[in-house]
Amino acid sequence: MTAPPFPCSPVPVSPEIRLTYVLQHFWQAYEAVPPVSIGYPSHQPQIEVAEAAGPFFEQQHPYPPAPTWRQWQGRTIPFFFDSAPDNPLIEWRPNGQAIIHADIISAAFYLLSGWQEYFSEERDQHGRFPYSASVQHRYNFVTIPVVNYYFDVLKTAVEHAIGQPLRLRRWAGKATWACCITHDIDNLYSAWKAPAKAALRQGNLRHFGRQLWQHFTTHDTWDNLSQVQQMVAEYGAKSTFFFLPEYRKAANGTPNADYNIQKVWAHAATAISSAEVGLHASVGTNTQGGQLKEEGHRLQRLRNGVKADGIRFHYLSWEPRITPGLLDELLYTYDSTLGFAEHFGFRNSYCLPFHPFDFQQRNAFLFLEIPLNVMDATLHHPRYLQLAPEEIAPALTPMLQEIERFGGVCTVLWHNENFDPANTHNGPQEFHTLMQYLCSRNPAFLHGQDIVLHLEAEK
Numbered sequence: 001m002t003a004p005p006f007p008c009s010p011v012p013v014s015p016e017i018r019l020t021y022v023l024q025h026f027w028q029a030y031e032a033v034p035p036v037s038i039g040y041p042s043h044q045p046q047i048e049v050a051e052a053a054g055p056f057f058e059q060q061h062p063y064p065p066a067p068t069w070r071q072w073q074g075r076t077i078p079f080f081f082d083s084a085p086d087n088p089l090i091e092w093r094p095n096g097q098a099i100i101h102a103d104i105i106s107a108a109f110y111l112l113s114g115w116q117e118y119f120s121e122e123r124d125q126h127g128r129f130p131y132s133a134s135v136q137h138r139y140n141f142v143t144i145p146v147v148n149y150y151f152d153v154l155k156t157a158v159e160h161a162i163g164q165p166l167r168l169r170r171w172a173g174k175a176t177w178a179c180c181i182t183h184d185i186d187n188l189y190s191a192w193k194a195p196a197k198a199a200l201r202q203g204n205l206r207h208f209g210r211q212l213w214q215h216f217t218t219h220d221t222w223d224n225l226s227q228v229q230q231m232v233a234e235y236g237a238k239s240t241f242f243f244l245p246e247y248r249k250a251a252n253g254t255p256n257a258d259y260n261i262q263k264v265w266a267h268a269a270t271a272i273s274s275a276e277v278g279l280h281a282s283v284g285t286n287t288q289g290g291q292l293k294e295e296g297h298r299l300q301r302l303r304n305g306v307k308a309d310g311i312r313f314h315y316l317s318w319e320p321r322i323t324p325g326l327l328d329e330l331l332y333t334y335d336s337t338l339g340f341a342e343h344f345g346f347r348n349s350y351c352l353p354f355h356p357f358d359f360q361q362r363n364a365f366l367f368l369e370i371p372l373n374v375m376d377a378t379l380h381h382p383r384y385l386q387l388a389p390e391e392i393a394p395a396l397t398p399m400l401q402e403i404e405r406f407g408g409v410c411t412v413l414w415h416n417e418n419f420d421p422a423n424t425h426n427g428p429q430e431f432h433t434l435m436q437y438l439c440s441r442n443p444a445f446l447h448g449q450d451i452v453l454h455l456e457a458e459k
């Protein structure tokens with residue numbers, strides 16, 4: 001597939017717009033500090049950042065020139081728009097002034113704004129920007145929150161200017177980082193299907209008959225929302241459940257829910273207790289505002305008029321040229337779709353929630369993106385990774401350590417169907433191993449809306 005046409009002809013993004021957008025996020029990452037001027041040389045700021053993007057942001061190329069690689073805090077980090085790699089990264093000047101010789105403002109803007117996916121024409125069979133087309137894949141840094149490293153450079157210069165340390169923001173009072181545990185509810189009644197199909201394929205009619213009998217007479221293993229909620233609560237964590245209000249297949253044949261939300265709502269609402277409810281918007285709604293609005297209303301009616309604050313698109317469908325605009329139009333306060341289905345890590349190279357960039361208005365969108373870092377399906381799937389159970393924790397740990405290091409938010413998606421004990425690849429055991437690690441590092445476990453309110457309170 002290819003990307004849809006631009007909603008309107010893109011216009012250049014000036015250095016001032018890039019600076020404003022990036023600094024808005026920089027100041028939000030740290031606790032309040034006395035103001036320090038940061039900018040390009042023409043403004044004669046206290047902390048000067050070299051301007052090295054040339055005409056890149058006046059054009060529509062998805063990819064910038066290759067990055068240079070510099071050492072920072074013991075890590076090798078890619079720096080885009082670094083035209084003087086022989087200069088030190090920071091040059092100290094008298095009176096608390098400093099010059100940063102790589103254009104980390106442009107580099108942070110490029111990654112955080114999602115420039116590559118907005119201007120790339122590439123989309124996969126589900127209409128998504130593919131990981132294989134990303135700079136994260138090309139230069140192999142999907143598990144490094146590069147923008148947080150750029151901010152760390154900036155922070156070091158600010159500390160020099162104000163003569164005192166800058167502290168990372170805290171979560172829920174004192175926690176140094178946070179986690180969101182989420183579940184997309186695609187299926188509640190289909191656990192019997194795979195074993196029944198297998199029996200049929202093997203010609204084992206007796207076994208097939210037994211599966212069918214169980215299906216009609218007993219409880220389906222995937223009808224497990226109260227167990228999921230309790231299992232998560234036992235870790236002192238809380239769940240967010242994203243419900244899919246569409247059970248009809250999408251126009252292209254992609255399945256949506258295997259349940260009719262009208263029929264199951266009373267049962268589901270009791271099962272999840274006080275957990276947060278979000279909208280799991282069906283295939284196609286990422287480009288069709290009317291249908292998206294209707295699904296939101298359907299869920300809202302079932303909840304006695306209470307609108308879901310947050311949203312995640314089924315199949316992580318996201319069209320950068322259209323979807324974010326729909327979210328502001330329909331007043332969602334947060335989204336948690338932005339991760340690559342093909343690889344865990346950081347799609348925007350940032351481990352804190354952020355406001356995606358509006359390429360039409362040329363400022364930040366109002367809704368908050370709480371990036372998705374780990375999806376169960378990513379870890380073991382014919383088209384994604386095929387990690388063995390014992391490989392999962394070693395693969396994820398360095399990324400989780402990066403989030404903790406920068407006081408970020410780790411968002412995990414574990415589908416309810418993968419709490420089925422029959423799943424021994426990315427099932428309940430692998431979820432427990434991940435939760436045990438997270439708990440050992442003392443994050444605040446928060447709902448998406450807790451994060452929104454927390455950040456608003458500090459504005």
Ligand SMILES: [Zn+2]
Nearest residue numbers: 184186314315
């Ligand atoms: Zn889904």
